[in-house]
Amino acid sequence: MTKFHIAVIGCGGMSKSWIEYALQREDTEIAALVDLRKESAAAMAERYGIQCGIYDDVRQAITESGANLVFDVTIPESHAAVATMAMELGCDVLGEKPMTVSMAEARRLVDLAEQKNRTYAIMQNRRYLTQIRAFRELVHTAGIGEIGFVNADFFLGPHFGGFRDAMASPLILDMAIHTFDQARLITGQDPVSVYCHEFNPAGSWYAGNAAAVCLFEYDNGGVFCYRGSWCAEGSPTSWESQWRVNGSQGTAIWDGASPPFAEVAVPQQEPAFTRTFERIEADLSWQGKQGHHGCLDEMFAALSEGRKPETNCTDNIKSMAMVYGALQSAKEGRKIQLAELM
Template sequence: MTVRIIHVGLGGWGGNWARTAIPQVTEVEVVGLVDPSAATLEAVRTDLGMPESSAFASLTEALAAVEADAVVITAPAVTHVPLALEALEAGKHVLVEKPFANSTDEALQAVRRAEELGLVLQVSQNYRWYPAPRVVQELLEADAVGELSAIDIDFRQWDNDEPVETYPHYRFPHPMINDMAIHHFDLLRMVTGREAVRVYARASYPSYSKYQDEAITSMVIELEGGLVVSYRGSWLSRAPRTAWAGEWSIQGEDGELWFTSRDGSPSEVAGDRVTLRKDQDAAAEPVELPSMQHADRQGGLQAFARSVEGGPAPETSGRDNLRSLAVMEAAGRSAVSGVPEDVVLPD
């Protein structure tokens, strides 16, 4: 079975989805394209060689005109939940880009409705679909470094050269926490198998920043069992850049696991690296990484298609992603309040 999808949101990153990610996954077929911009819609339709009858200005029009099984949403974040609810009410499964929503309360509306209707609702946490974090998850499950004592995460990029008037990233709400650190929060939950319970975040606002909200954030994240994570993230760093998944040092009684992931262009896995050091004075030994049929968004899209076809529930289901979203929300509250904030899940 091929899962027929309507793709909503084709500008910027959504256009990249349409042209480079979705076509690589043979388990899906695009039957409808949606974007309110006629120029953007026509450009993507032409590039994909799809008929004019497959292009629509709204999801409402597309749902009424084409037979589809699912909706993929890569529109702006503020539209994620309204579009997801419209798709779910039409009986369609949903894959939505991160961040799922800007609050857990809003996201919960879609989660509950999907569960009531028995439909798949998955969030695209694409950083999970790389070999390095997959291997680290397995090694930690196997107790490779013994009892954990600390985790350090660093993310560094310079993104401050574009014109303010035309670069939408500068206007993204809470770009360091909501747009970037959400990836790292989700990876942290994945590799450790632990949930976050408390976050203390401090944001920096240098005068040269073009961002409307925080572009630099330092955090202390407390996980279940008292494990403390030190996080430093910056869009304004002149220090050596990290990969998009950051650089991780996971320390335990019997050694250190170090890894980095998602370097270079989306889906490239050559930059993924994992090392294991058994002693402070010993050399770090590289860990062999497996090959994967699909990485990045393609891996998540393939998992989504298989869930729609009756396979296992997605590991980044809407319900599970509420826990990553709750860490993001607590970090945002702490950055404003200046005090540690508990990670609170909605009822």
């Protein structure tokens, strides 16, 4: 059995679920806790009763502890530096989203992971929910036909305070990658272009653009339409968005909270103005862990089996391209071919 010796980089609040997960596994040990503020790492060790080295330097932590796996739970601006250092020192890396803060850095990290034959996987916890797995299955097996029009609505009004309120593009840059990544999971397709209009609606408490409409095109002519706002007061959607996937023979629906269903056209002998439909309920039998722990399960299974995980950097960069393509489109006022970013 492979033994994972983990260096946890970043000991803020986000690291708790990662550490709790690792402590539940027999094949893992926390070999080092690292934070710019060593007292934060020491406090985390005391909180969970972890006996390990406490560091404020990534290189020293990895080399002295013998770590072979890094949890990167730092701020986004640090991801590229941490992942680069870890892979250069022979470690695989499991990191928080987003992979980096630019497409240039993302491409460089993907190249480095492939050169070093290392795994660099990104946390996309919203893929690992029973209902979204059921919805994906429904889209592909219920008989709705060829996907032509995918719609996701995301309308919430969280009053975070702090850095999000000051960001230039809080919705697209901080949150939309979840929905964009979910669209790729659900459809099994990657868009080829995007046109985006982002804006800041009346009543917004954000300094930057807190709302956006994005039109992504697929190579078969299909469209994914994303409508979102982070300053929408009243009648909120789920954090998972409200989904409608129209196919050539039916439609699949998921409101992000209730079990998904589909309505599929029933074959008819005679032409009719409107067709009748059969309702098909989703199969909710997926037994994986939910959220962060589900994603971590997949990451560790992939490492143990010698394969690339579902959210490996080579795949996740496609979700990153949707984010940065949308931002570029909004800035330049034109349709962006996503191949330009890849």
